[in-house]
Amino acid sequence: MSTSLFTDHYELTMLAAALRDGTAERPCVFEVFARRLPEGRRYGVVAGTGRLLDAIADFTFTERDLELLERTNVVDEATLSWLADYTFTGDVDGYPEGELYFPGSPILSVRAPFGVGVVLETLALSILNHDSAIASAAARMVGAANGRRMIEMGSRRTHEESAVAAARAAFLAGFTATSNLEAARRHGIPTAGTCAHAFTLLHDTEESAFRSQIETLGVDTTLLVDTYDITNGIKTAVQVAGPSLGSVRIDSGDLGVLARQARDQLDSLGARNTRIVVSGDLDEYSIAMLRAEPVDAYGVGTSLVTGSGAPTAGMVYKLVEVDGRPVAKRSSHKESRGGRKASLRRHKETGTALEEVVFPHASEPEMGAHDRLLAVPLIRGGRRVDGLDTLAESRERLRAALVTVPWEGLKLSRGEPAIPTTFL
Amino acid sequence: MSTSLFTDHYELTMLAAALRDGTAERPCVFEVFARRLPEGRRYGVVAGTGRLLDAIADFTFTERDLELLERTNVVDEATLSWLADYTFTGDVDGYPEGELYFPGSPILSVRAPFGVGVVLETLALSILNHDSAIASAAARMVGAANGRRMIEMGSRRTHEESAVAAARAAFLAGFTATSNLEAARRHGIPTAGTCAHAFTLLHDTEESAFRSQIETLGVDTTLLVDTYDITNGIKTAVQVAGPSLGSVRIDSGDLGVLARQARDQLDSLGARNTRIVVSGDLDEYSIAMLRAEPVDAYGVGTSLVTGSGAPTAGMVYKLVEVDGRPVAKRSSHKESRGGRKASLRRHKETGTALEEVVFPHASEPEMGAHDRLLAVPLIRGGRRVDGLDTLAESRERLRAALVTVPWEGLKLSRGEPAIPTTFL
Numbered sequence A, B: 001m002s003t004s005l006f007t008d009h010y011e012l013t014m015l016a017a018a019l020r021d022g023t024a025e026r027p028c029v030f031e032v033f034a035r036r037l038p039e040g041r042r043y044g045v046v047a048g049t050g051r052l053l054d055a056i057a058d059f060t061f062t063e064r065d066l067e068l069l070e071r072t073n074v075v076d077e078a079t080l081s082w083l084a085d086y087t088f089t090g091d092v093d094g095y096p097e098g099e100l101y102f103p104g105s106p107i108l109s110v111r112a113p114f115g116v117g118v119v120l121e122t123l124a125l126s127i128l129n130h131d132s133a134i135a136s137a138a139a140r141m142v143g144a145a146n147g148r149r150m151i152e153m154g155s156r157r158t159h160e161e162s163a164v165a166a167a168r169a170a171f172l173a174g175f176t177a178t179s180n181l182e183a184a185r186r187h188g189i190p191t192a193g194t195c196a197h198a199f200t201l202l203h204d205t206e207e208s209a210f211r212s213q214i215e216t217l218g219v220d221t222t223l224l225v226d227t228y229d230i231t232n233g234i235k236t237a238v239q240v241a242g243p244s245l246g247s248v249r250i251d252s253g254d255l256g257v258l259a260r261q262a263r264d265q266l267d268s269l270g271a272r273n274t275r276i277v278v279s280g281d282l283d284e285y286s287i288a289m290l291r292a293e294p295v296d297a298y299g300v301g302t303s304l305v306t307g308s309g310a311p312t313a314g315m316v317y318k319l320v321e322v323d324g325r326p327v328a329k330r331s332s333h334k335e336s337r338g339g340r341k342a343s344l345r346r347h348k349e350t351g352t353a354l355e356e357v358v359f360p361h362a363s364e365p366e367m368g369a370h371d372r373l374l375a376v377p378l379i380r381g382g383r384r385v386d387g388l389d390t391l392a393e394s395r396e397r398l399r400a401a402l403v404t405v406p407w408e409g410l411k412l413s414r415g416e417p418a419i420p421t422t423f424l
Helices: A009-021 A049-057 A063-071 A077-084 A114-118 A121-145 A160-172 A181-187 A197-202 A206-217 A230-241 A255-268 A284-289 A391-403 B009-021 B049-057 B063-071 B077-084 B114-118 B121-145 B160-172 B181-187 B197-202 B206-217 B230-241 B255-268 B284-289 B391-403
Strands: A027-034 A091-094 A108-113 A149-152 A222-224 A247-250 A275-279 A297-300 A315-322 A341-347 A353-360 A376-380 A421-423 B027-034 B091-094 B108-113 B149-152 B222-224 B247-250 B275-279 B297-300 B315-322 B341-347 B353-360 B376-380 B421-423
Touching (some): A009 A114, A009 B197, A009 B206, A027 A121, A049 A091, A108 A114, A108 A121, A114 B197, A121 A160, A121 A297, A160 B160, A197 B009, A197 B315, A206 A222, A206 A230, A206 B009, A230 A255, A255 A275, B009 B114, B049 B091, B049 B121, B049 B376, B121 B160, B121 B297, B121 B391, B206 B222, B206 B230, B247 B255, B255 B275
Parallel strands (some): A149 A297, A353 A421, B222 B247, B247 B275, B353 B421
Antiparallel strands (some): A091 A108, A091 A376, B027 B108, B027 B315, B091 B108, B091 B376
């Protein structure tokens, strides 16, 4: 499927006017950045770049797309025929997926003639804003879980396609698995599942439901024990499965208290290796509050797929340079800094990040031994650069980047960005 | 594209166990409902039903889908071959799109053998939860705008596919148009667009940008006047376009003050019919605050596509009946009411809604002359019922339904649901 109509009407009318007056050919630089992090957040996680590169490759105007534009008179004939030949021919640099970002970080830089670059605004922002919002929330949850297994199970609480992208972003941020099967097919993410209350209710007794599940899925499965009464549920689960039962899941009630009771009960029944999975409106705060409890895995849904209060990253796509000359809106406090930019992150000798430095691309700021440039080439002459990170590599990149965040910046509480952004 | 992998892992493992033990054939009823409205909201708007019916028709397991399930060992051979033959064969009733809903309203009822119905859980919830969240927020914004034009322009702040569904939900709720071109192609929604700051910045002067836009799009276009200085921008706009200029857009600053100044200036320049479009982080509250100002149209983005604080409707899909016997989870406060249900809405003689009555489907509660049953047949024997509402009809249904809401229930402030739900 082509991605070219994931585009706002005005991009094509601007294109039409620019084609007519000749400015469509002017070499331009567009930059993606976030003016600020969501309220109180300490860092953002770049996600979606890989999906964006695929979407740019599919950004062509098929017959079906052109027919819509013609029928609705969005653009004139000359523009239609220009679009019919469109493929992206420019260069793109950007922060790799899994990199941290801060206010003003130049996350993506698109260099192309105006007409070639302007039409990517909506597509680029849709993907980066969604995926980065989810990954940023997910990273906080993974931190709060402190190494315990995290299962993403929020598909039902978001658009069916967002669900697939959310599963990808969560995996990037360190989640162990997803419930979403399409995410497995499309992105190779491991899936996991337990059981719903419906399965127990379908059967004449809880025991027959447990027996059926174990006969089909083996004793290493996860039995959902809170349909009727948790204590009875656990007793029945171990009776049916024996002490080698894989896991029990608790989906309601005071999860801390119930996890402790369940652990005691399982231990007393000899099921010392049976794990406890908890779920039910968990977010980074409730995950953190369960740190001291005998919980082995968390199932996280709504708060993950809605960005835990910040469902969009709020990034913008701004024209910063025309014909080599910096440009910027000047009427309001929402000023943008003109000119093509690059950035580096300074670190202490110990590896702890100190500041994000954003500088004019043409300048050469002093680099310390522990500093590093942040953007990498993504597309050259319309062609995706070889050897870009796999999803697994992006996951590892984030893991490593989070190690560099100062302690204060890893707190879940609201506060300032973990490191300041300095504009040279 | 098939929709069958927009599904959680556990639905297929439950299916596998139920096929093996014979319970997959048990006749079941699943219901979709919301336990509560988002905090402080007075009503919800059902949206997505039309998309769901399409998605159920496309719910088949293609080779590509089966290959994933086989490769990842999610289910056994017997289940794979059952899935290969899957098409939905059951019955579905539900609230039509554009209908209001309240806590406990039985929004969708799926009647099918367990195996046939259980696999639709994630798909049904993804679509209804997303689209209803957007439509519910959009309806409040449309109410706040009090008849003025509303343009949905939030695509860049949400996943690229959610953007298309959000545009559809916003149109259902009374928005005039969307910026999203794919929404025009897929759902026939009118599109609109103005211009970005990038277009002005691309040109050597604001005047040359305005001139170019008018030459291509005519004087009825919308000029964006706040790139440099709004007063100069408006002056230049009218100089270039003449007093027949269609609209000016202001995207920053104190929109109320600026709209008044712009109106005065436009009037003094003779451009008395030039409209004023405002945009920039608008939500239902800021729209309402601009009621007294000379604003002709609102462009709404982020808050619309993120449900204005409630990005998901929180609906659940619960098994309520097996073999004609009511079933319900019993371990917690989150109790569900077992049994297949129907509902009616009671109204005063004046047409004002009084209460939502939810009753066992088999019972026949007394119906007053102004009461009406709420669900309609959607699918019979797997086949979509003929003559279901078009999107335009759903839009009109919502408009009419909102007229029945008691005054108190149309307030934007937080409070109780507009009418109580009574369970018989």
